[in-house]
Amino acid sequence: MKGRRMVVTYRDIKADILRHISDGTWKPGSLLPGEIELAARYDCARATVNRAMRELAEEGIIERKRKAGTRIRKSPLREARFEIPIVRAEIEGRGAKYRYALVSREVVVAPDWLRVRLSLEPGDRVLHLVCLHFADGMPYQYEDRWINLGLLPQAEETDFAATGPNEWLVETVPFSDAEISFSATEADAVIAGLLGCPEEAALFQAERSTWWQGRAVTHVRLVFQRGHRMTARY
Amino acid sequence: MKGRRMVVTYRDIKADILRHISDGTWKPGSLLPGEIELAARYDCARATVNRAMRELAEEGIIERKRKAGTRIRKSPLREARFEIPIVRAEIEGRGAKYRYALVSREVVVAPDWLRVRLSLEPGDRVLHLVCLHFADGMPYQYEDRWINLGLLPQAEETDFAATGPNEWLVETVPFSDAEISFSATEADAVIAGLLGCPEEAALFQAERSTWWQGRAVTHVRLVFQRGHRMTARY
DNA sequence: CAGTGGTCTAGACCACCGG
């Protein structure tokens, strides 16, 4: 009279383990049963338990070491994941109308601070662009970008009046490594003028350097309009 | 004379796919071969290909849909992961000496803005703490915390003069959901005084609300010393 | 050196959804 036994999924196991942590059955630092033991308890294959625990480890909930076993992390070294969207998508995703404007364009020898950041050689030339991004006609983001002409010489011939450098780069360099950092900055006269905010206003900014196969592609400083927030759940 | 054939690992496959994207073999938007096809090409089990592609999808490199197959993402919807450490660990991790100070403590009825954020009832009581965290004797972070006494009544009897609320909460509420957001703020008179920076200085701040099993635990506003950055690679 | 997690395999069933 018994139908087919419901199969235990790795999601079930994750949820069950989280429940045990939540209700205090397993406390921070304590040792969990091994995979074989749990597979027996849940009556499933070890691979299923493995996937559940591997994901919990990736999420920073538990800590696994061969031979030593699996433990609940003392202070849950958790991490928040932030999507890094393209400005256009970000603005249109909020249901606002996107507009882009090129403010200035110049080809120069890379200044020292940039050479250091991107590991460029003395004398290397870069394309320096300043742009503005608008949401519903209001200034949304100031973009100060430097593109390595040694790696992307075609950038010098490209017209950035219509298409922003961000979108051009995405389709030109399909895949890349990046380092991004967030901080606060005070609006200088130029930025205050362009964003239409008071000088010295506190603004949220992101700086990102990008590499492709070990070579520097671009460096960009993005300064957001007053009051901008970046949010994540975790 | 052939020894045991080298087994193809899921890491090999990930690397190979990334190489194909990097060198332009597969362009953004293009359709990749199915799992069975790839398993045959790499001469491995489908599960191995599946794990490689599943991880690439999690990382935002590719997009998978049943029946439709797997494609390279148009604009690589990538995400940066930031570790959210406890202040003490953050400071000691930089090799600096950590010191904590409680600035003020009061039990009050939750103000309206907090009630809304944490979905509290009118009249609910909260513990309001203001603390300072020092690195090598220099003010590092200002902490403005509110703890829900309805959920954690024992907080009212706890002495936060020695141990910071953050560490107390971590060991009291082992697991929780959180929403965190980053922005820039101007130093008001109080914060400028405590952090020792000019009034109106642009400061980086994080705000976090935390829930345990659906009930609000705490809300905290963390304001960092001038020049603070949060960095990630991706 | 022995126990634990890490990974691969070959096969199977199934859910979803595009054509």
Added chain:
DNA sequence: CGGTGGTCTAGACCACTGT
């Protein structure tokens, strides 16, 4: 409806590392 990815299984070998 049929092809694609999603997942589970039972078994195996291996790498790492604490004891």
